[in-house]
Amino acid sequence: MNESQHLSSQFDDDLSRLRTHVLQMGGLVETQVSAAIEAYSTGEIASVKAIVETDRKVNELEKAIDDDCAHIIAKRQPTASDLRLVLGISKIVTDLERAGDEAKKIAKGVRRIYENGHLPGQYGVGIRHLAEAALTMIRQALDAFARLDTPQAADVIRADTDVDAEFKSIIRQLITHMMEDPRTITTSIEIISIARAIERIGDHAKNISEQVVYIVEGRDIRHTKEKAL
Amino acid sequence: MSSQLIRALFLALLSTIVALPVGYFVAHWAGWVLFCGGLGLQLAFHFRNFSRLDHWSKNPVVDDSLEGEGAWDGVFGRLYRHEKDLRSQIAGRDQEVAMLIAAGQALTDGVVLLDQNDQIVYCNTTAEMQLGLVVATDRGQPVVNLVRQPEFIGYLEAGDHSRPLTLRSDRRADRVLSIYIIPYAGDRRLMQIKDVTQTDRLDRMRRDFVANVSHELRTPLTVLAGFLETLQEYDVEPDERKRYLDMMAEQSKRMQSIVQDLLTLSSIESAPPPESDAVDMASMINKLHRDAEGLSAGRHTIVVESDGQGDLRGSEPELVSAFGNLVANAVRYTPTGGTIRIGWKAGPQGGEFSVKDTGIGIDAKHIPRLTERFYRVDRGRSRDAGGTGLGLAIVKHSLNRHQAQLDIQSTPGVGSCFSAKFPPNRVIGL
Numbered sequence: 001m002n003e004s005q006h007l008s009s010q011f012d013d014d015l016s017r018l019r020t021h022v023l024q025m026g027g028l029v030e031t032q033v034s035a036a037i038e039a040y041s042t043g044e045i046a047s048v049k050a051i052v053e054t055d056r057k058v059n060e061l062e063k064a065i066d067d068d069c070a071h072i073i074a075k076r077q078p079t080a081s082d083l084r085l086v087l088g089i090s091k092i093v094t095d096l097e098r099a100g101d102e103a104k105k106i107a108k109g110v111r112r113i114y115e116n117g118h119l120p121g122q123y124g125v126g127i128r129h130l131a132e133a134a135l136t137m138i139r140q141a142l143d144a145f146a147r148l149d150t151p152q153a154a155d156v157i158r159a160d161t162d163v164d165a166e167f168k169s170i171i172r173q174l175i176t177h178m179m180e181d182p183r184t185i186t187t188s189i190e191i192i193s194i195a196r197a198i199e200r201i202g203d204h205a206k207n208i209s210e211q212v213v214y215i216v217e218g219r220d221i222r223h224t225k226e227k228a229l
Numbered sequence: 230m231s232s233q234l235i236r237a238l239f240l241a242l243l244s245t246i247v248a249l250p251v252g253y254f255v256a257h258w259a260g261w262v263l264f265c266g267g268l269g270l271q272l273a274f275h276f277r278n279f280s281r282l283d284h285w286s287k288n289p290v291v292d293d294s295l296e297g298e299g300a301w302d303g304v305f306g307r308l309y310r311h312e313k314d315l316r317s318q319i320a321g322r323d324q325e326v327a328m329l330i331a332a333g334q335a336l337t338d339g340v341v342l343l344d345q346n347d348q349i350v351y352c353n354t355t356a357e358m359q360l361g362l363v364v365a366t367d368r369g370q371p372v373v374n375l376v377r378q379p380e381f382i383g384y385l386e387a388g389d390h391s392r393p394l395t396l397r398s399d400r401r402a403d404r405v406l407s408i409y410i411i412p413y414a415g416d417r418r419l420m421q422i423k424d425v426t427q428t429d430r431l432d433r434m435r436r437d438f439v440a441n442v443s444h445e446l447r448t449p450l451t452v453l454a455g456f457l458e459t460l461q462e463y464d465v466e467p468d469e470r471k472r473y474l475d476m477m478a479e480q481s482k483r484m485q486s487i488v489q490d491l492l493t494l495s496s497i498e499s500a501p502p503p504e505s506d507a508v509d510m511a512s513m514i515n516k517l518h519r520d521a522e523g524l525s526a527g528r529h530t531i532v533v534e535s536d537g538q539g540d541l542r543g544s545e546p547e548l549v550s551a552f553g554n555l556v557a558n559a560v561r562y563t564p565t566g567g568t569i570r571i572g573w574k575a576g577p578q579g580g581e582f583s584v585k586d587t588g589i590g591i592d593a594k595h596i597p598r599l600t601e602r603f604y605r606v607d608r609g610r611s612r613d614a615g616g617t618g619l620g621l622a623i624v625k626h627s628l629n630r631h632q633a634q635l636d637i638q639s640t641p642g643v644g645s646c647f648s649a650k651f652p653p654n655r656v657i658g659l
């Protein structure tokens with residue numbers, strides 16, 4: 001009796017530590033994304049190095065967490081909601097790591113633009129708005145995971161539609177701009193890839209939220225068109 | 230206790246005394262029945278009291294007074310009083326806790342209490358706002374799950390908390406927080422969070438100011454020194470020489486205007502309150518209109534929106550320079566073909582002078598810092614346009630001295646509106 005209680009409380013500790021690690025990794029990714037946006041709007045490309053540096057830490061954490069997941073499954077053989085938590089986490093870290101990669105891409109794109117002596121110019125505002133929306137999505141997705149808060153997760157999933165729409169409108173603007181003035185094509189292409197990366201960050205936030213719903217409710221809502229949220 | 234024992238023995242003895250003669254004279258069985266009946270009655274009496282206690286203990290309500298019979302009365306009474314005391318003690322403690330929590334809520338600093346595993350035990354509303362926590366759902370959650378910034382996690386885990394951590398809030402843009410971690414009750418910790426946005430801004434302004442003054446003066450000085458050296462060391466053609474001297478004159482003029490502006494600023498700052506002469510706004514607006522036309526040289530449409538009502542009390546030269554500055558900025562930052570509206574309206578709520586343009590606009594994040602000395606939204610552009618970087622700082626100071634507020638509204642790419650709002654006691658002639 002005592003023995004099993006002791007074991008299960010240690011198991012709870014393991015799970016809670018695992019969650020904290022995931023959120024710690026999330027914190028790193030949040031920092032990367034916000035630093036990338038900051039670099040984009042201020043042109044302080046010195047922070048690009050730090051963003052790339054953080055990416056290494058994120059990658060290490062991803063491997064460590066995946067390892068922990070495998071260990072927990074092998075040692076504790078979790079069932080029901082515990083199993084869903086572990087499975088969900090192993091998917092969430094993949095998305096987080098990719099979001100971190102996208103942040104790195106943004107940072108490098110920003111560096112290329114500024115190093116070539118260009119300025120993001122009139123796309124500054126639109127891109128920044130898009131990026132802030134994506135950053136909020138990541139933050140809310142992680143909050144939803146920390147609190148296991150499905151309504152919040154549902155909000156994030158809905159917000160993704162807005163980000164996608166905004167992304168498309170930026171692309172349309174850029175295309176018009178390039179047709180009007182072919183000299184801007186190089187910069188515009190960089191900006192398109194930055195916008196694309198931001199939009200992908202939003203997608204990853206959405207995937208994380210879907211995993212939160214799966215962890216809490218056991219429903220897999222990926223790839224479902226009409227989501228009964 | 231002993232009295233109850235004596236009483237029980239006495240009752241047993243009584244039933245024996247009654248049963249013995251009956252058994253002897255009537256029948257054996259009748260005696261036994263009487264004896265057992267007597268004991269049984271006693272048992273039933275005790276059982277009834279026991280069941281009463283049993284019933285009460287399942288849901289001890291203090292309003293329902295617990296009354297026992299016979300020997301049970303004393304026991305029940307003491308139990309009842311004990312329960313009542315406990316309850317009033319608990320109520321007192323509850324009130325104390327509620328007072329403490331209310332005191333915690335009243336703090337203007339954020340407070341988060343953490344247990345030995347750094348899980349949230351309590352946080353006040355200020356901390357909820359500062360860190361984006363929700364105390365109702367986040368109790369028991371490790372704080373690092375919600376405040377995820379790596380700097381914070383590093384600080385919390387580091388042993389040394391003698392200096393506070395300065396953290397840029399990721400939830401409320403532009404807020405700077407200073408976080409103290411104070412151990413209490415053994416291995417528990419208390420986080421105190423101060424909002425130091427204002428102090429941080431002042432610090433940065435002071436640092437920037439010195440750096441900026443030096444930078445702004447050094448640039449023209451470098452140019453001057455360069456030309457001087459050239460002129461000293463080489464023989465230069467007269468034409469070239471003239472060009473150099475012109476450029477040197479231009480740069481020294483630039484330095485002069487910076488120093489002039491700095492002197493103006495410091496004289497405004499240290500001067501006594503402005504005189505309260507009547508300033509004729511109608512002629513002031515006319516003059517501003519003419520100046521704007523002159524500066525614009527036909528590139529913009531300049532519109533005056535004023536009904537000529539109301540004048541101001543204040544120092545005319547200061548107001549002329551402040552308003553002139555706003556108008557000149559509008560002309561400078563509005564592309565050819567734009568419209569500039571100079572407006573004045575006065576009423577019982579006070580007066581408002583405004584300059585509205587259809588210029589390039591200002592991004593929202595620059596607006597709070599616009600009136601800082603040498604603050605530039607776009608370094609290259611404003612210097613090309615001939616600004617010293619001190620114009621708006623002077624405007625703000627002059628207006629402050631007239632108790633007026635400078636209000637800036639702007640949308641990038643659409644235009645800006647700078648307005649100076651004067652309180653009613655500064656407006657006359659309505």
